[in-house]
Amino acid sequence: MNRIVTLSALLLVSVPLFAGSGGPDSYGYTWKDSDEPDGPVYSWIDITTTGTLVTGLGDDNIVGPFTMDTDHPFYWYGRKNVWIASNGYIAFNDGNIASPFPIIPTAGGVNDYIAAFTSDLTFAGDGTTARCYFFDDSDITIISYHNVPFWTAVFPGTTGDNTFQIILNKQDSTITIQYQFLSGLTQNNDVLIGIESVVGSVGLQHSIDTYPPSNFAIRFYPPVESELMVTDAAMNWNTRPGNGGEFLIRNGEPLALVANVQNTGNVDLSDFTVNGEVRNAANQVQVSGSAQVPFVLAIQDVDVDYGVAFDPTTAGTYRYASTITGISGELASVNNAITQELVVVDTLLAVRDLKFTGATDDGVGLGWDGGNGGVAMYIKPPYYPAFASATLARIASTTGVSGYSMKVYDDNGLNGTPGTLLDSVTINAADVLIGDQVIPLNSPLTITGGGVYVLWYMNGPGINIAEDIVAPFSLQTYEVLGNYWARYRDRENGDFHIGIRLTQTPVYDIGVNGFFGIAAGQEINGPITVRAWVTNYGNQPATGFPVSYRFGNGTPVTQQYTGPAIQPQAQSLVNFTTLFNPITNATDNLCAWSNWSLDMDQVNDTTCVSVNAIVGIQERDAQQLRIWPNPAQDLVFLDGFGTGRGVIEVVDVNGRLVRTERIASGSERILLHTHDLNPGIYLLRVHQDEAMYLGRFVVQR
16 A cells, blocks of 8 residues: 655556576576576466465565474575565565565665565455465475455555465575466556565565566576675664664663674674664763674674663653674675664653654655555553553644544554554544644553554545654554554654653542641540541542541541542541540540542551540530731730630641640730741630630731
């Protein structure tokens, strides 16, 4: 399928011209076809009943690996695993190639493959009869494509019918391609036939933009001996296989700088250097190191440890690059360097957006011709559990006729591929906005391990997702056509503006942290309303939980808090409707506590204060004091009590006794200094003999 990056495409028609033989390439491979007198004889091998049906092929994708019983010799090395592509080629890696196809040989990009009838083929579409079969034993491996049409943007989306097969003969190391029946035209007549080695600069092209006839065979022959000495090494990966971008925690564990080097040639290598460094967005070196590689055999690889680590102290995007130096006479240098994208995330922020893209639209945007396609990013959080609340997307353009969907998949598929659909949100055409979008999930998602695939999928034509085409690149990009996933064909040159938003992991924590109007040592000699402060220590709003109080070992009094949700780090005063009325003379703890089923920390649930409960004393002592000025700043006056000796108690709104002063005999008016009290509401109690006098004042500055 074509991706849309321009408004039109030019149709090119090539004249089919075939020679009977060709080559050699620089290694010595040659080819002959069935028109050549001593060439291969076309003889179709039917494996529809003996082979295995290959599943998962769609449009522009690749599946595998399929493990062969024995290695197939290919150039100067052997391959045991093979991947099968929907576009008519097999590869000895999982590289995805789509139209327009590169000429053979081409250094860089996807190498190490056999282009049998590489064209814009598709296994997708309603009613398609396209099939692929795989057969393998110790002597031969066959991959047969049956009734596979070309993709087209014109309804019904397919055209033509193509049946061909690839035969790997492990006895004589030949590669035979047979064409049983071919019909139709592919987009732009973009057809490629040939073989390419792991070193992209070595390969043999049979033809390009040319259709072979039906009942036709082409065979590639290896040299009896090759005089080509291939001296070549390639950076394989940084950090871990795949070289995919990673998220790190700011001020988290330093990242040890390690890498892997592969000898891709047929000559043993020794005594060369590998250099590694991490640079920030301003291109400033953060850390660097080097390692000497003493020896690595042909077609082998070796791990490299630079002996240094990157300390992620500042949030932002970084480039971790490794480069090979010191090998003379290398066949290819394009594979001597590799870069990995590192993104440092500040986990102290309430909102953390995980994405590999920069701040601006750098490309023209991408959409699929016909509208039935999408792109995705694989995102692995730097910590667990990670609490996701929304997906992120930047819409580059829209014609207003189509919407899109944002979907999140678990990576619990085979070998970490997309598996369970975790969430799906559809944006209707009328609601599409250009620019950055935050699309809330249907329900919050907790990621406890691994990562997720975030998919942007077109629900029709005329809408494009934004691209970032400024390095570094994450290599975590995918294209999705129909229900078929593949690594993005141009993943080394761009990222999509797609991500996921993390918020703080939900913490549910409610506790009682004090009383209002009840202080330590207080005498309670009649019915009193218990009022307790409830604090939300978590980060989620809280309501609908029980709160209780009890004196000593008495029966608990419980009521449900159903008031407005208490916001994180806020508190609310709970007034119990059941009064506390002493039924015995005792000194004991009056305790209040919360009991929420979601509570994650019970340590802060309870508060207690020791009080004196007295039965039978009348409330003649609960007389009102006169206090002025009120509000106060540095002092207040109070009167309205007797002339005997007594005690003044000042209690704050949390029920804590903050001051005690004695009253001399004969005093009728008292000056009370308040300059050392914090602004707020205070309760005053004056005790004289069996009498109690109450008042309240406010300190305000």
